[in-house]
Amino acid sequence: MKAAILTSPQRVPDRPLLVEDVPRPEPGAGQVLLRVRACGVCRTDLHIVEGELAPLRASVIPGHQIAGEIVAGATPELPLGTRVGVSWIGGTDGKCAYCRRNLENLCDSPTFTGYSVNGGYAEFAVARSDFVFPLPAALDDRHAAPLLCAGIIGFRSLRVAGIEPGERVGLFGFGASAHLAIEVLHAWNCEVYVSTRGASHRKLAESLGAKWVGSESDRPPVELDRAVTFAPSGDVVVLALSSLRKGGVVAINAIHLDRIPEFDYDRLLWGERQIRSVANMTRADARDFLKLAAEIHLQPRITIFPLDQANEALAAIKNDSIDGAAVILP
Ligand SMILES: [Zn+2]
Numbered sequence: 001m002k003a004a005i006l007t008s009p010q011r012v013p014d015r016p017l018l019v020e021d022v023p024r025p026e027p028g029a030g031q032v033l034l035r036v037r038a039c040g041v042c043r044t045d046l047h048i049v050e051g052e053l054a055p056l057r058a059s060v061i062p063g064h065q066i067a068g069e070i071v072a073g074a075t076p077e078l079p080l081g082t083r084v085g086v087s088w089i090g091g092t093d094g095k096c097a098y099c100r101r102n103l104e105n106l107c108d109s110p111t112f113t114g115y116s117v118n119g120g121y122a123e124f125a126v127a128r129s130d131f132v133f134p135l136p137a138a139l140d141d142r143h144a145a146p147l148l149c150a151g152i153i154g155f156r157s158l159r160v161a162g163i164e165p166g167e168r169v170g171l172f173g174f175g176a177s178a179h180l181a182i183e184v185l186h187a188w189n190c191e192v193y194v195s196t197r198g199a200s201h202r203k204l205a206e207s208l209g210a211k212w213v214g215s216e217s218d219r220p221p222v223e224l225d226r227a228v229t230f231a232p233s234g235d236v237v238v239l240a241l242s243s244l245r246k247g248g249v250v251a252i253n254a255i256h257l258d259r260i261p262e263f264d265y266d267r268l269l270w271g272e273r274q275i276r277s278v279a280n281m282t283r284a285d286a287r288d289f290l291k292l293a294a295e296i297h298l299q300p301r302i303t304i305f306p307l308d309q310a311n312e313a314l315a316a317i318k319n320d321s322i323d324g325a326a327v328i329l330p
């Protein structure tokens, strides 16, 4: 099969991914083999190929937003031909203290799709059958793919921020995840304030009904109840914190930040404001979000790249040169 492979992390302009022919993987016990129909590109993929996340194996096929069709390893619950999604959490041990507390997103021995095991920048991929999610018929493959990490983890971020219906919510950064989160927030009757770099991202936020849109250094004109930051920048976290009312929460939807700058505790965090990180996702997050996405007819904006142009897809994310999500078609 054809696959895009990372052997040594490099900056994206140096074309870290090589598209090659490799043996088709065989499903083991408890696994399914998927024909990949589409694979979304996530900012985390960028951190993997550029080495901000240290390599876990000698080579890896990235990609953890896989929409595929079961072609082997079928079970009575997952018959041949079932369309399923695979996300960043490819498996957990099911027995550590976190799994036992129903916090499988914090599992001590997790499997990460496209990082600790091969992912979906390929024609075929294997996945644990208990970590695939049947896709609602309302979602086609290429529009379902970006929901599988950007969408699910964006949804988890809204939960971690503790958003209540009707609240004022700030989204800081407006890429693949935020442009889905805004639609969920509108379904919850929230007012959404967007600070982001990039004129086209600001235009997209306006077209999706944001109450106010500003640049990446603009503070929203009202005090926010909650905020979610998407940019990999600690300055943005502090800007979001400075926009909160007392008791408000900033949820950081980023697996990597450049740094957290020093800030004034008395003015910014006092008053029971909170900063929380968002780590991974649970299967319940995935199921709840996919159900909601089908109900509200969530339609991500996508830009398609053929597998041969996987490096270009990563460059597009890095340079913020597309709106919404990049999707690779094998
Ligand atoms: Zn565990």
Ligand SMILES: [Zn+2]
Binding pocket: 042, 043, 044, 045, 064, 088, 149, 150
């Ligand atoms: Zn991701």
